Amino acid sequence: MNDTPKKGWFSRLTEGLSRSSKQMTEQVVATFVKEPLTEKALEGLEEHLLESDLGPAATDRIVARFRDLRFGAGANELEVREALAEAVAAELVNHEARYEPLNGARPFVTLFVGVNGSGKTTTLGKIASDLTGQGAKVMIVACDTFRAAAREQLKVWAERAGATFESRRDGADPAGLAFDAYTRARAEGYDVVLIDTAGRLQNKQALMDELLKIVRVLKKIDPEAPHETLLVLDATVGRNALAQEQIFGRTAYVSGLVMTKLDGTARGGVLVPVAQASDAPIKLIGVGEGVDDLQPFDARAFSRSLVGLED
Numbered sequence: 001m002n003d004t005p006k007k008g009w010f011s012r013l014t015e016g017l018s019r020s021s022k023q024m025t026e027q028v029v030a031t032f033v034k035e036p037l038t039e040k041a042l043e044g045l046e047e048h049l050l051e052s053d054l055g056p057a058a059t060d061r062i063v064a065r066f067r068d069l070r071f072g073a074g075a076n077e078l079e080v081r082e083a084l085a086e087a088v089a090a091e092l093v094n095h096e097a098r099y100e101p102l103n104g105a106r107p108f109v110t111l112f113v114g115v116n117g118s119g120k121t122t123t124l125g126k127i128a129s130d131l132t133g134q135g136a137k138v139m140i141v142a143c144d145t146f147r148a149a150a151r152e153q154l155k156v157w158a159e160r161a162g163a164t165f166e167s168r169r170d171g172a173d174p175a176g177l178a179f180d181a182y183t184r185a186r187a188e189g190y191d192v193v194l195i196d197t198a199g200r201l202q203n204k205q206a207l208m209d210e211l212l213k214i215v216r217v218l219k220k221i222d223p224e225a226p227h228e229t230l231l232v233l234d235a236t237v238g239r240n241a242l243a244q245e246q247i248f249g250r251t252a253y254v255s256g257l258v259m260t261k262l263d264g265t266a267r268g269g270v271l272v273p274v275a276q277a278s279d280a281p282i283k284l285i286g287v288g289e290g291v292d293d294l295q296p297f298d299a300r301a302f303s304r305s306l307v308g309l310e311d
């Protein structure tokens with residue numbers, strides 16, 4: 001996630017967000033280029049922003065900004081896009097932060113939480129590859145001990161990344177595994193420990209208890225651990241991501257959000273209400289399945305891509 005050539009990075013972002021940017025801008029831009037800024041046009045803007053899942057609060061503020069801008073008749077397309085990008089960025093700048101596992105405790109323990117299918121394993125695998133690529137000594141811990149398939153998938157990522165893999169079978173105590181793995185990682189000088197957790201929401205309380213127990217045992221080793229807890233959210237579930245943020249955000253001490261699969265939706269705008277509802281900032285976004293498709297979240301770049309503007 002570091003040192004990626006800027007151009008490739010931005011064009012992947014733009015490509016990943018193309019469905020959203022089409023949804024977001026085509027009608028908006030056309031509306032304002034066609035006619036001066038009337039109340040009717042503003043209503044249209046409001047409708048399109050809501051359809052893009054930006055949420056009512058941000059939508060109201062963006063519409064108010066446009067009202068103040070008072071485009072004359074025949075505003076050009078670029079002006080409209082620039083204004084929209086700025087308005088969206090203003091909604092997000094206070095909700096961005098970096099995930100920097102190589103700038104902190106050694107080993108730097110990151111816990112990944114989120115519902116099954118949100119992209120946790122893939123995100124973890126991409127991060128592991130990036131870190132080993134930078135020369136870091138990385139351990140991956142598969143704390144979803146119930147699901148053999150989840151373990152296997154993670155093992156493949158670990159092998160691909162050249163990371164050490166720790167797991168236990170058939171419902172072994174996840175907290176016990178996390179404790180032993182962290183102890184080993186400290187003794188053997190690992191730089192980063194990436195811990196995958198279960199994401200079954202069917203029994204919410206049991207899941208939260210399990211997560212809290214993992215956190216508790218890690219703190220026995222280092223009161224500051226886990227040094228990061230990333231909540232992975234799938235953008236394609238739209239506003240359900242908000243509900244997931246509420247569930248995990250309240251109990252799991254989430255310190256950063258990862259929004260995945262932004263390439264798979266036309267409603268990438270959902271990132272805005274999710275970021276605003278959460279106490280934790282957005283740290284990473286996923287715009288595809290490839291290793292290079294996980295990117296640091298940059299509010300300005302995201303907003304420009306979302307409205308189809310160049311860097």
Ligand SMILES: Nc1nc2c(ncn2[C@@H]2O[C@H](COP(=O)(O)OP(=O)(O)OP(=O)(O)O)[C@@H](O)[C@H]2O)c(=O)[nH]1
Pocket residue numbers: 114115116117118119120121122123150153199260261262263264285286287288289293
């Ligand atoms: N298009 C796209 N697909 C993604 C992205 N991130 C993850 N995926 C895919 O989403 C699917 C689910 O991802 P996983 O990483 O297995 O999700 P998980 O949360 O670990 O789910 P379980 O393995 O069921 O616990 C996989 O097919 C991934 O390849 C992304 O940013 N874009």
